[in-house]
Amino acid sequence: MTNSAVSIILSKKSSNIKKINDLRGKVVISTAGTVNLKQSTAINTERSFGMTVLSTRDHAEAFLVVETDRATAFAMDGILLTALAATEKPQRASSSVENTPR
Structure with missing residues (x-):
């Protein structure tokens, strides 16, 4: 059995992140202790x-870091991040989600 969780990137539409290569030189956040943080670090290297690549204590903090422009993108499990984006306040709804191939 292999871990096939799909990481996605959530970013503000205004950041113009369309593909993973657009993250060059940017600040990317993920939640401490997650596979997604390890994947982001590995891809970067x-x-x-x-x-x-920075970490936060929890998902809500990571979302806030992107919302307040302290990071360009939030890397997380696809299902979880999509659910978080769907339940956030309207001003946060201006975010886009993209699959990040490994």
Whole structure:
């Protein structure tokens, strides 16, 4: 059995993130202790993206970090992040979601 969880990136539409390569040189956030944080760090190293990969205590804090422009994107499990985006306040609804192939 393999771990096939799909990570996605949530970012503000105004950040113009359309594909994973658009994250070069950007700040990416994920929740501490998650596979998604490890994946983001690995992708950054493997592809020499020059991203700053940071962690937060929980998902709500990570969402807030993107909302307040302290990070460009939030990397998380696809199902969880889609659910978080769907339940947030209207001003946060201006976010876009994209699959991030490994």
